[in-house]
Amino acid sequence: MVYAQASANCPQPGPAIMNQAQIIEDLLAFIARDGADDDTFNAMALRVFGYQFEHNQPYRRFCQQRGRTARMVKDWRDIPAVPINAYKDLTLSCCAPEDAGAVFMTSGTTKDGLRGKCHHPDLRVYDASMKTHFRDRFMAGQTKMRIGIVFPDETMMPNSSLAHYLALAMREFGTPDSHSLIGPDGLDTNTLYAALDHAEATGEPYALLGATYSFVHLMDDMRESGRTAKLPAGSRILDTGGFKGQSRELEMDDFYNQLSATFGVPRSDCINMYGMTELSSEFYDNGNTVVPSVKSGPHWIRSRIINPLTGVELPRGDTGVIVHCDLAHFNCVSTILTEDAGIAVDDGFMLLGRVQGAEAKGCSMAVDAFLEAARG
Amino acid sequence: MTERAGYLPGIAEADIEWQTLDFQRGNAALHVEVPVLDDAQMDALAVRVKLASRTILKALTVSEIVDITDRAIARLLDRNDPYRRKCEALLPLVTGYDAEMVRLGLTGYLKTFRKPNLQKFIAEDFANPKILDEFQPAPKGGFTKAIGPDLLVHVWAGNVPGLPLWSMVAGLLVKAGSIGKVPSGEPLFAGWFAQLLVEIEPRLTDCLAVVWWKGGDTAREDALLKQADTVLAYGGNESLTELRKHVPITTRYLPHGHKVSFGMVAGATLDTRKAAGVAQQAAYDVVRYDQQGCFSPHLFFVERGGRVSPREFTRYVAHALAGFESKYPRRELTIAEAGGIAAWRDAAETEALSHPDMEVIASETGTWCAVYSEDTTTLNPSGLNRTIRIVAVDALDDVAPLVAPFKAFLQTAGIAAPPEELHRLANVLGTAGVTRICALGNMTAPEAGWHHDGRFNLLDLISMVEIEQSAETAAETFAPYTD
Known part of the structure; x- marks a missing residue:
């Protein structure tokens, strides 16, 4: 029996506590490596955990409540995973929140409307993580591409990690004529159509990046104007985040078929990125010829599929809930319990969407219905 | 077969x-x-x-x-x-x-x-x-x-x-x-x-x-x-x-x-001799059909002032739940059900971090969970499947106004209280929308001829x-x- 109670136990210093400058330096070096074997990853994960256990007080209490301290944990799999919902109630930051150089907020699409915050002292590690992995997985050997962003930019959404991610992609990997396609007045179809024409005329590959639901709106607009494109070989599309109730919902197969038909980009070059505000690294697939695709991340993030109730890791092929250990998310909490269902497979995992709450089996009112009744 | x-x-x-x-x-x-x-x-x-x-x-x-x-x-x-x-x-x-x-x-x-x-x-x-x-x-x-x-x-x-x-x-x-x-x-x-x-x-x-x-x-x-x-x-x-x-x-x-049902425990029943028995009955109502019945308790209100405090009572209930687990194991849950109650438990745990007046007691394997809370501003449901919220109140008379907003959904109230209190509470609960009042331990077994x-x-x-x-x-x- 675990007696969990909020109490201030005596601090137990973990091994080799680092300061912020040291951990940033270590992580930048870690990201720059070619890869990491189990031991190397484990050693770095324990250092990051030690750092967070020392500097992130709410997380420390959470770990103590789970009966774990930095000193006890010897395997990254035993690091207590914080449910992502905790970001709504707790400030999980190693640095003082007022010292954060960047604050990313969750989109608040959940039913209670509360938004969780992730604090970053600066974005050096975040950006290194994004750039290194994006180059490997999306750029497919090219150094620069003409990029169009189908998402509001950083000035419109200053607390969106996705807006930052996309801006960074355009800045680092875009040719000078890359552009944002969503302005204060909405979708800029003129620029888009000009870019599509340009690509078709010159044969120069074009990349479109944005939220999944933005693509739905974009395709609806194009269908209304009877517009399609046949983008040249090497062109690529990146969608992320799903529909989130912001557009009509499509089956994944239909979505990629439409995407492919609208832009002339084969489904194998339509990449889905899986990322979260509560992470500083992203997962990609190698195209969506078959859905659900297999997602994988870089060597500084590892994921497990667990039974959410027991925390026990599930064998390959079993559906469970995804836990990530993202070393790049060093200032908050690296190990998080998501609300995403997944299946572990060779070379990664398949993402199956949100874990659905269970329907009532009997005649007692289920939690969701109860809360709905409470709202009237 | x-x-x-x-x-x-x-x-x-x-x-x-x-x-x-x-x-x-x-x-x-x-x-x-x-x-x-x-x-x-x-x-x-x-x-x-x-x-x-x-x-x-x-x-x-x-x-x-x-x-x-x-x-x-x-x-x-x-x-x-x-x-x-x-x-x-x-x-x-x-x-x-x-x-x-x-x-x-x-x-x-x-x-x-x-x-x-x-x-x-x-x-x-x-x-x-x-x-x-x-x-x-x-x-x-x-x-x-x-x-x-x-x-x-x-x-x-x-x-x-x-x-x-x-x-x-x-x-x-x-x-x-x-x-x-x-x-x-x-x-x-x-x-x-x-x-x-x-x-x-x-x-x-x-x-x-x-x-x-x-x-x-x-x-x-x-x-x-x-x-x-x-x-x-x-x-x-x-x-x-x-x-x-x-x-x-x-x-x-x-x-x-x-429906939504709940239990109530009067301070007067919580002396050191009777409290364990009351907790055992409360836990039994939770365990029976894993709270899937309309008569199953969603939460218990426990009155302060007894020899055993509501917080201690929660621990008694947790202990009884642990006992029942070996005797009558919980139904095996689907991953969606497991996810649902894990989310409920994790939310309570997170809340407890910033509310020292809360307490979360759970089995290591997630087979049951009891949450103690002093928050009476909102009525928070249980996750069911042997997860129960126990709320401390100053007086059981405070309960009726709390549940009244759920009038259309209320059904059973299991009560452990002395006779006079039982009848007084029955009056206010009836007005609030409760249609069945029974002993703790009997919540899941309505008597013959009850008015469903x-x-x-x-x-x-x-x-x-x-x-x-x-x-x-x-x-x-x-x-x-x-x-």
Whole structure:
């Protein structure tokens, strides 16, 4: 029996506590490596955990409540995973929140409307993580591409990690004529159509990046104007985040078929990125010829599929809930319990969407219905 | 192992399309074949049951029906009876509940349908049960008779074993022909009971039927509903609303939606001698059918001021839950269910980090969880499946205003309190919307003749036919002996 109670136990210093400058330096070096074997990853994960256990007080209490301290944990799999919902109630930051150089907020699409915050002292590690992995997985050997962003930019959404991610992609990997396609007045179809024409005329590959639901709106607009494109070989599309109730919902197969038909980009070059505000690294697939695709991340993030109730890791092929250990998310909490269902497979995992709450089996009112009744 | 569900008089099994529902528990697999009738078959079935209801059932006396039912129940209580053996072997497989819990639950439940209880059941609604057999003189003058529907359609839901028995017996007692639709979560019991009744009294052969269709199959639903005189339906409000759209306006519709129940513990009961027993009873109500019943507790309100504090009481309950876990293990959960209660527990744990007045006690393997809270500003539900929230209150009188906003959903309040307090609380709880007050430990076992959701189980089903005095007086003037 675990007696969990909020109490201030005596601090137990973990091994080799680092300061912020040291951990940033270590992580930048870690990201720059070619890869990491189990031991190397484990050693770095324990250092990051030690750092967070020392500097992130709410997380420390959470770990103590789970009966774990930095000193006890010897395997990254035993690091207590914080449910992502905790970001709504707790400030999980190693640095003082007022010292954060960047604050990313969750989109608040959940039913209670509360938004969780992730604090970053600066974005050096975040950006290194994004750039290194994006180059490997999306750029497919090219150094620069003409990029169009189908998402509001950083000035419109200053607390969106996705807006930052996309801006960074355009800045680092875009040719000078890359552009944002969503302005204060909405979708800029003129620029888009000009870019599509340009690509078709010159044969120069074009990349479109944005939220999944933005693509739905974009395709609806194009269908209304009877517009399609046949983008040249090497062109690529990146969608992320799903529909989130912001557009009509499509089956994944239909979505990629439409995407492919609208832009002339084969489904194998339509990449889905899986990322979260509560992470500083992203997962990609190698195209969506078959859905659900297999997602994988870089060597500084590892994921497990667990039974959410027991925390026990599930064998390959079993559906469970995804836990990530993202070393790049060093200032908050690296190990998080998501609300995403997944299946572990060779070379990664398949993402199956949100874990659905269970329907009532009997005649007692289920939690969701109860809360709905409470709202009237 | 394969078992056929349903009971379909007048239709050859070979003419029926069967669909298989698979149930897997560990290494044991059960395939339940459920019947999918076409429109013509459903129609013919309804016609057949209506006819038998009028010509056969309505000609039996209530006493005869009570006797037949009592004999069927006696068979189900006999652990050597083949039907009982099937219940004990297959219902745990189908529902996932622990076999011992199902066995004990069935016995406790079936006991409440023996003859004396059936008589109480009737007496609860009819001062003079003979009114169901023939016209009886009415105090206001004239005569009245209670007539049950020709066709009562039952739409059952959920997976609590044996639940259809309530409405099946209610239908029988008012001489209603019944066609019941079993839920996919427990498709077996109703069919067995129908077969058993017919085995005992072959005259009932055409008086009832048990069918199945896939949820949302409105074509099948419509075929049956348009023939019904009365429809009795169980389920969530969403599915009940959907069903209502298919019930003709001339048909009586009696929905039983999902409910919220809770327990209350008075400070006076929490002395060091009695507190452990009270906690044990509270935990028992949580464990029984893993809180899936409408009568199962969603939370407990515990009054401060006893020798044992509400926080300590929570630990007692946790201890009792741990004890029950080894005796009656929880049903194996789907990943969605596990995710649901993990999210509930994790949210409580996170909340506890910033609320030192909270306490979360959980088993390492997630098999149960008790959360202690002092927050009475909002009524937070439990995650069910053996997760329970225990809320400290200064006085139990504070509870009624807390639950009142849920008036439309309230059902049972299990109470541990001294007599005077019990009656005082009952008054305010009744006004707040509670329809059943019972002892802790009895929440999941309503007594015979209870008023389910505050309604009349039998009266709601019947129509009164009256011979007014004027008819009587007028008739006198036409009598052959009149001067």
